[in-house]
Amino acid sequence: xxxxxxxxxxxxxxxxxxxxxxxxxxxxxxxxxxxxxxxxxxxxxxxxxxxxxxxxxxxxxxxxxxxxxxxxxxxxxxxxxxxxxxxxxxxxxxxxxxxxxxxxxxxxxxxxxxxxxxxxxxxxxxxxxxxxxxxxxxxxxxxxxxxxxxxxxxxxxxxxxxxxxxxxxxxxxxxxxxxxxxxxxxxxxxxxxxxxxxxxxxxxxxxxxxxxxxxxxxxxxxxxxxxxxxxxxxxxxxxxxxxxxxxxxxxxxxxxxxxxxxxxxxxxxxxxxxxxxxxxx
Amino acid sequence: xxxxxxxxxxxxxxxxxxxxxxxxxxxxxxxxxxxxxxxxxxxxxxxxxxxxxxxxxxxxxxxxxxxxxxxxxxxxxxxxxxxxxxxxxxxxxxxxxxxxxxxxxxxxxxxxxxxxxxxxxxxxxxxxxxxxxxxxxxxxxxxxxxxxxxxxxxxxxxxxxxxxxxxxxxxxxxxxxxxxxxxxxxxxxxxxxxxxxxxxxxxxxxxxxxxxxxxxxxxxxxxxxxxxxxxxxxxxxxxxxxxxxxxxxxxxxxxxxxxxxxxxxxxxxxxxxxxxxxxxxxxxxxxxxxxxxxxxxxxxxxxxxxxxxxxxxxxxxxxxxxxxxxxxxxxxxxxxxxxxxxxxxxxxxxxxxxxxxxxxxxxxxxxxxxxxxxxxxxxxxxxxxxxxxxxxxxxxxxxxxxxxxxxxxxxxxxxxxxxxxxxxxxxxxxxxxxxxxxxxxxxxxxxxxxxxxxxxxxxxxxxxxxxxxxxxx
Ligand SMILES: Cc1cc2nc3c(=O)[nH]c(=O)nc-3n(C[C@H](O)[C@H](O)[C@H](O)COP(=O)(O)OP(=O)(O)OC[C@H]3O[C@@H](n4cnc5c(N)ncnc54)[C@H](O)[C@@H]3O)c2cc1C
Ligand SMILES: Cc1cc2nc3c(=O)[nH]c(=O)nc-3n(C[C@H](O)[C@H](O)[C@H](O)COP(=O)(O)OP(=O)(O)OC[C@H]3O[C@@H](n4cnc5c(N)ncnc54)[C@H](O)[C@@H]3O)c2cc1C
Ligand code: SF4
Ligand code: FES
Numbered sequence: 001x002x003x004x005x006x007x008x009x010x011x012x013x014x015x016x017x018x019x020x021x022x023x024x025x026x027x028x029x030x031x032x033x034x035x036x037x038x039x040x041x042x043x044x045x046x047x048x049x050x051x052x053x054x055x056x057x058x059x060x061x062x063x064x065x066x067x068x069x070x071x072x073x074x075x076x077x078x079x080x081x082x083x084x085x086x087x088x089x090x091x092x093x094x095x096x097x098x099x100x101x102x103x104x105x106x107x108x109x110x111x112x113x114x115x116x117x118x119x120x121x122x123x124x125x126x127x128x129x130x131x132x133x134x135x136x137x138x139x140x141x142x143x144x145x146x147x148x149x150x151x152x153x154x155x156x157x158x159x160x161x162x163x164x165x166x167x168x169x170x171x172x173x174x175x176x177x178x179x180x181x182x183x184x185x186x187x188x189x190x191x192x193x194x195x196x197x198x199x200x201x202x203x204x205x206x207x208x209x210x211x212x213x214x215x216x217x218x219x220x221x222x223x224x225x226x227x228x229x230x231x232x233x234x235x236x237x238x239x240x241x242x243x244x245x246x247x248x249x250x251x252x253x254x255x256x257x258x259x260x261x262x263x264x265x266x267x268x269x270x271x272x273x274x275x276x277x278x279x280x281x
Numbered sequence: 282x283x284x285x286x287x288x289x290x291x292x293x294x295x296x297x298x299x300x301x302x303x304x305x306x307x308x309x310x311x312x313x314x315x316x317x318x319x320x321x322x323x324x325x326x327x328x329x330x331x332x333x334x335x336x337x338x339x340x341x342x343x344x345x346x347x348x349x350x351x352x353x354x355x356x357x358x359x360x361x362x363x364x365x366x367x368x369x370x371x372x373x374x375x376x377x378x379x380x381x382x383x384x385x386x387x388x389x390x391x392x393x394x395x396x397x398x399x400x401x402x403x404x405x406x407x408x409x410x411x412x413x414x415x416x417x418x419x420x421x422x423x424x425x426x427x428x429x430x431x432x433x434x435x436x437x438x439x440x441x442x443x444x445x446x447x448x449x450x451x452x453x454x455x456x457x458x459x460x461x462x463x464x465x466x467x468x469x470x471x472x473x474x475x476x477x478x479x480x481x482x483x484x485x486x487x488x489x490x491x492x493x494x495x496x497x498x499x500x501x502x503x504x505x506x507x508x509x510x511x512x513x514x515x516x517x518x519x520x521x522x523x524x525x526x527x528x529x530x531x532x533x534x535x536x537x538x539x540x541x542x543x544x545x546x547x548x549x550x551x552x553x554x555x556x557x558x559x560x561x562x563x564x565x566x567x568x569x570x571x572x573x574x575x576x577x578x579x580x581x582x583x584x585x586x587x588x589x590x591x592x593x594x595x596x597x598x599x600x601x602x603x604x605x606x607x608x609x610x611x612x613x614x615x616x617x618x619x620x621x622x623x624x625x626x627x628x629x630x631x632x633x634x635x636x637x638x639x640x641x642x643x644x645x646x647x648x649x650x651x652x653x654x655x656x657x658x659x660x661x662x663x664x665x666x667x668x669x670x671x672x673x674x675x676x677x678x679x680x681x682x683x684x685x686x687x688x689x690x691x692x693x694x695x696x697x698x699x700x701x702x703x704x705x706x707x708x709x710x711x712x713x714x715x716x717x718x719x720x721x722x723x724x725x726x727x728x729x730x731x732x733x734x735x736x737x738x739x740x741x742x743x744x745x746x747x748x749x750x751x752x753x754x
Contacts, residue, residue, distance in 0.1 A: 023509045037466055043558065043567040044466075068567055084466040086503040218553055218568075221464050221505055222690055223530040225547035235534060235541070240692070258543040258643035262571050 001081040002036070005058055010140035013065040015074055016050070016111070022057030024087045030115035031093030031212065031244055034059065035220045037084040038072055045069045046217050046239075048112030048189070049088060059087075062111035062141070067263075089220045090243050094210065095119040099126065099184035102174055103149070104167050104198055106132040109189030109212065110141040116187065117148050125184075126150050128174065132167040132194065133157075168197055175201055183207050188247070192257045199247035211247035213238045215260050229256050298402040301330040308623040312593050315478045315561050318620055319383070319408075327412040331359035334404045337396050342406060345394030348739040350374040352391055352406055359409060367413045376447055377738055379418060379485050382411030384476060384583075385735050388615045418488065425495055429456030434752045437462060437520040438498075439506045439693070442470020443734045444526035444725025446493050447741030448748070453496040455749050460520075461498050464505040467557060470528055471726075472734070474557040475549070477587050479594070480617070483556075507692035512700065512721065522720045522748050525708060526741065527693060529726035533685045535579065539637030540683070542645040544573060548580070548588045548684035555591045573679030574598040577648060579634055580684035581611040582731075586618060588682040589626045600626045601678070605633040605653050605666045631655070631666060635673065637681065647677045689727045705730060714744030722748055 006018035024034060033048045047061035065071050076082075093116040101120055105113045110131060117127055129149040133139045133156045146152045155164035164170050167190070174183060186202050188195045189212040202209040218224040220239045227238040232249040236242065250256075304320045305311075311318050322330065334356045342352040351370050358367035371378045387393075387407040395403035417423065434457045438449045441463040449461045467473050469486040494500055506512060506527075515523050532547035534540055551570070554560040558568035576592040578585050581604035592600045602621070604611060607630045611618060622628070631653040640646035652672035655664035688706045701709040701717035707730050714722040724740030726732055 023504065027509060038567075041559075041566045068564075084503050086464070086466070086505065088508065089505075218550055218558070219465065221508075221530075222692065223532070224550035224553050225532045225534070226550045228534075228541060230541060235536075252541060255541050255543070255643045259541070262543055263569055 001083065002085040003081045004076055004078055006060070007076065007078050010062065012137050013074075014062065014138065014140050015065070016060060016062045017073065017076075018051075018058050018060040019082060019085060020057055021059050021085050021087075024085065025052040025054050025057045025059050028052040028054075028059060028088045029092035030095060030119045031112075032088035032090050033112075033220075033243065034061065034085055034087030035089060035217070036082050036086075038069060038076075039083045042072075042083065043069050044084075044218060044220070046089070046214070046220060048108060048212075048214075050111035050114055052115075059085075062108055064108055086220065089239055091241065093119070093187070093212075093244050095123060097123045097125060098208075100182055101125045101127055102171070102183050102186045103127060103129045104132070104171060104186065104188040104190055104194065105129065105145070106167065106190035106194055110145065112212070113187070113189045114141075114144060114148065116189075117145070121148055128153065130155060130167040130170050132190065167194060168201065171198060171201055175205060175207065178205055178207060185210065186247075187244075188212065192253065192260055195247060196253040196257075199250070203248055206248075209247040210244050211250065212243045213245055213250070213256070214243060215256060216262060296335070296397065296400065297333045298397065298400050300333075300402045300405055301326045301408075303405070303408055305620075308625070311479065312624050315594055317482055318479050319616075321415050322408055322412045327359055327409060328362070330405050331356050331409060333397070333402075334360070335396065341394040341396060342391040342404070345391040346374075347390060347733070347735050348374045348742065350391075350410075355413065356404065356406070356409060359413065364413060364416050368417050371410060371413060374742075375735070375738060376450055376742075377443060377489060377734070378410050379414030380443070380472065380481060380489065381735050381738070382407050382409075382414055383481050383485075384614070384733075386614045386733060390735075418485070423488075423492055426454055428454055428496060431458070432456045432752060434458065434521045435460070435519045436748065436752070437506075437515045437523045438526065439512075439523065440464075440470060440526035440528055440725075440727070441468035441490070441500070442526055442528050442725060442737060443472065444528075444727075444737040444741040444744075445470070445524065446489060447738045448524045448526060448722075448724070448745045449498045450493045450496055451742060451745035452748060453493070453498045455745075457749070457752060459498045461493070461500045462504045462506050463500065463502050464527075465557065466502050468500055468502065470526075474553045475584065475587065477552070477556050477591055479590070480587065505692070507696045512693055512697040512718075516720055520720075521752055522722065524714075524741075524744055524748065525693060525716070525721065525723040525727055526725045526737070527690060527727050528737075529687045529689045529707075529731045531688045531690045531706070532683070533687060534683055535634060535685065537634060537636050539639060539645065542637055542639050543643050544571065544645050544679060545637060545681040545683065548578075548584045548682050549687065551588050551682045552584070552591065555595065561591075561595060570595065572597060575601070575678045576680040576682065577601045577603055577634075577676070577678040578682045578684055579603050580686070581606065581613060582684065582686065583613045583617065584686070585682075585684040586613045586621050588684050590617075590621055590624060592680070592682070593624050593626060597680070601676070602626055602628050603632050603634060603650065604628065604630055606663060607631055607655060610663045633666070633668075638675070644679070645681055646679060647675050648681065649673055649675050686731050687726075688730060712743075713747040714740060715747060720751075 051060040127149040186209040195211040222240040230251040355370040392403040554570040559566040560570035576597040578589040636649040638647040653666035656667040659665040722744040725737030
């Protein structure tokens with residue numbers, strides 16, 4: 001059993017949870033994720049690590065209520081426990097001294113990208129972060145990102161009077177100034193559609209762009225193939241070869257998005273993809 | 282082999298060629314449930330079947346058994362109605378009779394060699410084995426064997442499939458302290474995530490796992506070796522020796538266009554959702570499995586049969602099995618192929634998919650097939666299928682399960698540079714299971730590639746013995 005040691009609501013339907021899992025904390029690295037099961041009848045559900053503490057053996061993640069498991073998780077409180085938790089899964093984000101790194105985050109990426117940004121910062125990179133939320137009520141994590149980034153650009157929809165309704169406009173502007181104001185790398189942990197569009201924006205100028213793919217997963221250890229995607233013509237499993245991939249080499253985004261939403265039709269009532277009603281937007 | 286043969290009169294008795302049928306759930310009924318299909322022999326049936334055995338001196342059946350079970354002796358004990366003795370004979374060589382009796386491919390092992398098979402009616406050895414094991418289970422509390430005094434040695438067993446469970450129990454009985462590490466949240470390996478409830482009730486697997494724990498083995502679920510601890514960390518830590526029984530869990534795909542479309546599953550995903558996560562009990566269990574009405578399963582092994590039969594039970598209207606060779610070459614257990622046919626699964630032999638077509642929303646809606654014919658035999662001795670030119674045709678389907686076999690997961694080799702592997706990803710081990718790395722043994726599918734429960738268990742027995750010799754020398 002894995003005991004919940006902290007639980008906090010960050011915004012409407014967004015929660016932060018910290019769980020005792022010393023084996024996971026001991027090996028955690030930026031960009032990795034865990035899979036948890038609430039009880040013996042539960043589903044295996046992946047979440048990206050947003051923080052961990054090797055000393056007290058705890059790990060943290062932020063989740064957005066979208067369906068059965070996340071709603072049930074939202075009801076749990078400090079002191080409750082989870083039946084299973086495995087990790088850290090996936091390959092860590094590639095961290096190095098690149099120069100100027102632009103990070104695009106939305107959905108759980110707002111929290112999930114934090115350890116990667118901190119590690120990039122430690123390597124002496126200059127960080128520009130673009131944070132996208134659907135509207136102001138759903139805004140969370142801004143303070144932390146502002147603290148660890150050299151510059152934070154906020155993009156929000158709704159009627160908050162924001163100049164940038166999505167992350168795309170500020171990214172386009174930054175890319176336009178490249179290479180005068182050089183961008184050495186773009187990293188996105190956001191909804192599929194936003195990451196796909198980011199790749200299209202950076203492709204003409206060949207700015208290295210890395211995306212964190214989160215397809216459906218079952219085991220998370222390379223056994224089921226649910227998370228497969230095509231990268232550079234090869235079948236790759238996001239849970240073991242990823243989740244971070246070179247976005248310009250990812251093929252078949254539309255298929256990936258269709259697979260991601262296999263179980264979304266009923267719940268989101270999607271005809272085709274209405275991306276702005278997606279939880280990750 | 283152990284006992285001297287009693288002088289016997291020439292068997293004047295006429296051979297009884299009436300194999301006692303296995304009572305089964307009716308196809309129309311079992312198509313709608315996940316309960317066990319084969320119901321097991323009654324006492325009378327078992328006696329009748331055992332009485333057909335002519336107790337051959339040369340024991341051909343035993344020579345066909347991968348772990349050399351003293352088959353005539355356990356059958357003799359059934360005849361004498363001495364089930365404790367029958368059990369004792371079985372347990373000398375197999376620790377999992379209730380499982381092997383159900384899932385072993387007897388028709389290519391013991392029953393193939395049975396003298397009566399020359400007349401087409403081998404003794405139903407597997408069913409008798411199952412009968413004895415079920416009798417034991419019905420007795421309630423299983424007797425624990427004597428456990429040797431502690432040797433003070435620590436062993437890590439990685440993977441809780443048949444190979445790992447066997448090594449863990451053998452070494453625990455010999456007095457070693459065993460930690461059993463399992464990546465998934467339930468122990469049992471393929472026995473829980475692959476083979477469905479209707480063929481192998483999970484209670485039986487749980488019983489075996491409980492038993493291993495009662496022997497003092499400590500089970501660590503949710504622990505992935507290669508992630509939470511590397512093999513070297515285990516060896517540099519408290520463990521004197523390590524056994525790798527991580528199986529062959531990496532799914533293979535066809536590599537044809539459209540294979541990643543939505544609603545195309547690997548058999549591993551389809552079966553894991555169904556069996557391990559119990560999607561057939563959704564929404565009581567939280568994991569769903571989306572499936573259409575016309576399901577195609579690609580492949581001809583046990584895995585393909587299991588996927589097809591799960592699809593039937595999950596409510597598919599039509600289930601088609603697409604296999605590139607002919608019926609004779611199908612590696613699946615004969616009994617399960619028969620069961621599948623009774624369950625109205627349609628077989629398409631000498632056919633292979635060459636592409637999948639989408640419905641405009643990236644869901645699969647049809648597949649393109651190519652007819653094959655059998656050519657010259659290949660390395661496996663089976664005749665190689667060769668395409669018939671111009672025989673392409675299209676079949677409408679809305680769900681596909683790709684079941685082409687698996688290879689070992691590279692997680693441990695990738696994090697252990699000095700562990701020798703073959704180009705198929707299997708770990709190299711000698712006949713006693715010793716790998717290229719000091720203090721590390723391996724056995725089961727990780728060494729052989731996808732094989733059988735009994736061979737994994739047998740490899741476990743041998744490796745455990747070798748490990749014990751090492752630990753006590
Ligand atoms: C590697 C990885 C890391 C992840 N990290 C996080 C994280 O840190 N925080 C977090 O909140 N979530 C994260 N997710 C997504 C998370 O796993 C899903 O939100 C979760 O599985 C939903 O489970 P549920 O039972 O609540 O919803 P379900 O009942 O399973 O689903 C509800 C509906 O929402 C759809 N849906 C769920 N998630 C998504 C999504 N990401 N994109 C589009 N549609 C979706 C489902 O397809 C479904 O139709 C991650 C996913 C992966 C693969
Ligand atoms: C659907 C299906 C049907 C089958 N039907 C039959 C049949 O009818 N008859 C028959 O004889 N055989 C059958 N087989 C084959 C048989 O099940 C296998 O040969 C046998 O289970 C192999 O045993 P094993 O112990 O080597 O590995 P497995 O049973 O594969 O167990 C390996 C275990 O190790 C765990 N593991 C893997 N990597 C790690 C890691 N890094 N750290 C920790 N744990 C790890 C896995 O999660 C798994 O639980 C079938 C197989 C499948 C898939
Ligand atoms: S070969 Fe057949 S008949 Fe002969 S001893 Fe074995 S099971 Fe009995
Ligand atoms: S989640 Fe099963 S292979 Fe990646």
